[in-house]
Amino acid sequence: MMDGVFGLSFFWIAFWVYLLSFLVFVVFFAVRNRLPGRIAAILFFAALALHTVGIIARWRFFGHIPLATMFEYSLVLSWIIAVSFVLLLFRFDFMISGVVISPIVIIIMVIASFLPKEGSKQLMPALQSYWFYIHITLAALAEGAFLVAAGASVYYLFRSARTNSYSGEMERVEGLIIKSIRIGYPLFTIGALFAGSLWAWKAWGSFWSWDPKETGALVVWLFYTLILHQQSRGRWEGRTLAMVSIVGFLIIIVSFLGNLFFGGLHAYV
Amino acid sequence: MKMKRGIWKGLITGRAAVMIIAVLTLASAVGWVFSEIIPNDINFHEDIYRAKWGNFTFALVNYLGLHDPFHSFWYRGVLAFFTLSLLLCIITGWKVFIVHSFRFSPPSILKKSAGKPPAMEIGWSKLARSGIEKKDILGYYEKAFGRDIEIDTGQISEGYSNVAAYLTRKRYRVKSKETDDGVLFSALRGRWHYPGNMLFHIAILVIAIGGMIGSFQGKKEIMYARKGDVLTLFNSQLSIRIDRFNIIQTREGEIRSYITELSFMNSSGDSIQSEKVEVNNPARYGRYDIYQSTYYVDEEEFEWARITYRLGENDRTESIAIKSGQKIELPSTDWTIEIKGYSPDFRKGKEAYYTGSNRMFNPALLIEIAGSFGRKPGWLFLKYPSFNFSFDLPVKFSVDYIEPVYYTGxxxxxxxxxxxxILGIAMAAVGLLFLFCSSYRLLKGKVEKTGLFIIIAREGGGKMSKREISGMKKDLKSILRDIIIADTGKEG
Known part of the structure; x- marks a missing residue:
């Protein structure tokens, strides 16, 4: 266990428990019985606990927050999304959001499984900065919020295809999409763009270098700016909002994985 | 003139802002893709790419700047248009953004019958007869009960007071005006929302202007230097001298940090400020910033070497550090040692020795030992010590370490x-805080003889969700019902 891929067992087990939880959430969604919902939630909490232990173990072993590689970022991102379910459940009693959130967590963990898993106790010089914590943590929180919005959008489209009426549940899901975007946008602007620019200025002497990751972040930001402008004009609601939120998710994924193929200044994360 | 006015009006609409953001998003996405799939060296290897793509495609790619799309005319054009749109948005929108947020007054008249029904309509009759309504069907109470219950002036005042108290609890600022048939009021919440929005827009403009200034007026250059070198900063009177360059490694050989110690020097060559520069910790003097960007290892030369020698008699080992060209006395002997030559990749030819490359594949030092016996030159090999010259002396020499010359970048x-x-970023952060932490709400309403009517004003785009409206309506009904019950004695 004490090697460069420390903590993997926890994530591996957590992944399977999340998957099981998702399947039970699907049953809950189909039968609308509280019992399978509770079982699914308990499984989800168990997976989240394992996930948390894995992150803490990796953090302690390597001596820095596990955000230094794309693999670590994916694990923290999926953890943030998983935590959002806990908030939605306890704060708003929004059990059905499990159907939305568990598959996103699983997708991110699947993506993580394809990424190099080695860690290092020594952060490379460019990452040895307090901006590392600010920039990447806020970016992960923001992207987590956007991904929750995308998951809720899939659910919204699925439900709206089956019914024509705008029920209270649909209103709640639409509210979740809007709120997630409204939480994600300022975090992304401050964390990913501004903190990233300031850090780039400190480390590389330039606020902006048109690096693939930076450009990807700009496209993401512009796209969500567009969504918010349309929202303020009373446009892009309901199904349209759900669809554009899913497009936003796709842009985030391309931006996230882009530097795997494109390289650039962010090639290590 | 009309056309000009039309264009102007068209530019300042929300639709135009959305259009330009959409175009910029699309242009950025297109640029993103092209910057990755088209090599950026097409102008350096024009012949190769002409042969590969054909003349027309090459000319097209070159004209559109697809190898460097973010500095192309079309992308800059979109950016310029975006900046212009932002500027117009700020110029024309400040009234809506600022004035409506701070200067609000009760309406002179409530236009509840101007096509759209009020957002909230709570009739006394309905309250009196059925208690708290479960459904809000506009005009339902009139159809259902035929006759309106009317309340007197005292009750109107009491009703308004209760509504105002409720709205104040909900963090609204309320202003009212009494009329002959009731009390007109306006209630505002989240007044920092739109100033925050305005600040954010201005901040983006400031950042864009700062970026443009940097793009046109900024200078950037990467310079390599070794200890003792003096670099002039952009042909100015100011220069820097490299005092020291260190690469700090972990035990595992990973680079922990690289640090340059330097001094800023004036035109007379006097040191005026000393700084330590490392990654994430630049040095600043006047308008110049010095960043630790990279480093370069020159293996063709060496900085110093550690030579160990064992005195044959008692097997005692001594080590010395010696620099290129240096001549020093060997401790415990009356000899001297001097470095006479260095080969990073030592090879032996038919007639002479030579260096195979400029990399340290087989580093070797040519040393010369001098003493009462005269001068004895010979080679020492870092990687293959068994080939070290013996010098025909009762001492065995070996080289343990050769440090190449490190250049700081x-x-x-x-x-x-x-x-x-930086100012723009700070403004934007504050603006975002206000924008997303306060929800703008502007309500206009009237408490009158037949009921309470509230319109959610759309000035500035304040918008309430259906859930929020129904929650507020429920609360207000609960408050107002007490007045009616006290008057009519009826329980719902």
Missing amino acids: LQISSNPGTRLI
Whole structure:
């Protein structure tokens, strides 16, 4: 266990428990019985606990927050999304959001499984900065919020295809999409763009270098700016909002994985 | 003139803002893709790419700047248009953004019958007869009960007071005006929302201007230097001298940090400020920023070497550090040692020795031992010590370490747009805080003889969700019902 891929067992087990939880959430969604919902939630909490232990173990072993590689970022991102379910459940009693959130967590963990898993106790010089914590943590929180919005959008489209009426549940899901975007946008602007620019200025002497990751972040930001402008004009609601939120998710994924193929200044994360 | 006015009006609409953001998003996405799939060296290898793509495609790619799309005319054009749109938005929108947020007054008249029904309509009759309504069907109470219950002036005042108290609890600021048939009021919440929005828009403009200044006026250069070198900063009177360059490694050989110690020097060559520069910790003097950007290892030369020698008699081992060209006395002997030559990749030819490459594949030092016996030159090999010359002396020499010459890679920057960009970022952060932490709500209403009517004003785009409206309506009904019950004696 004490090697460069420390903590993997926890994530591996957590992944399977999340998957099981998702399947039970699907049953809950189909039968609308509280019992399978509770079982699914308990499984989800168990997976989240394992996930948390894995992150803490990796953090302690390597001596820095596990955000230094794309693999670590994916694990923290999926953890943030998983935590959002806990908030939605306890704060708003929004059990059905499990159907939305568990598959996103699983997708991110699947993506993580394809990424190099080695860690290092020594952060490379460019990452040895307090901006590392600010920039990447806020970016992960923001992207987590956007991904929750995308998951809720899939659910919204699925439900709206089956019914024509705008029920209270649909209103709640639409509210979740809007709120997630409204939480994600300022975090992304401050964390990913501004903190990233300031850090780039400190480390590389330039606020902006048109690096693939930076450009990807700009496209993401512009796209969500567009969504918010349309929202303020009373446009892009309901199904349209759900669809554009899913497009936003796709842009985030391309931006996230882009530097795997494109390289650039962010090639290590 | 009409056409000009039309264009102007068209430019300042929300639709135009959305259009330009959409175009910029699309242009950025297109640029993103092209910057990755088209090599950026097409102008350096024109012949190769002409042969590969054909003349027309090459000319098209070159004309559109697809190898460097973010500096192409079309992308800059979109950016310029975006900036213009932002500027117009700020110029024309400040009234809506600022004035409506701070200066609000009760309406002179409530236009509840101007096509759209009020957002909230609570009739006394309905309250009196059925208690708290479960459904809000506009005009339902009139159809259902035929006759309106009317309340007197005292009750109107009491009703308004209760509504105002409720709205104040909900963090609204309420202003009212009494009329002959009731009380007109306006209630405002989240007044910092739109100033925050305005600040954010201005901040983006400031950042864009700062970026443009930096793009046109900024200078940037990467310079390599070794200890003792003096670098002039952009042909100015100012220069820097490299005092020291260190690479700090972990035990595992990973690089922990690289640090350059340098001094800023004036035109007379006097040191005026000393700084330590490392990654994430640049040095600043005047308008110049010095960044630790990279480093370069020159293996063709060496900085110093550690030579160990064992005295044959008692097997005692001594080590010395010696620099290139240096001549020093060997401790415990009356000999001297001097480095006479260095080969990073030692090879032996038919007639002479030579260096196979400039990399340290087989580093070797040519040393010369001098003493009462005369001068004895010979080679010492770092990787293959068994080939070391013996010198025909009762001492065995070996080389343990050869340090190549490290050049620090410093980025010298001068960006007059930096302060604007930082100011813009700070403004934007504050703006976002206000924008997303306060929800703008502007309600206009009237408490009158037949009921309470509230319109959610759309000035400035304040918008309430259906859930919020129904929650507020429920609360208000609960408050107002007490007045009616006290008057009519009826329980719902």
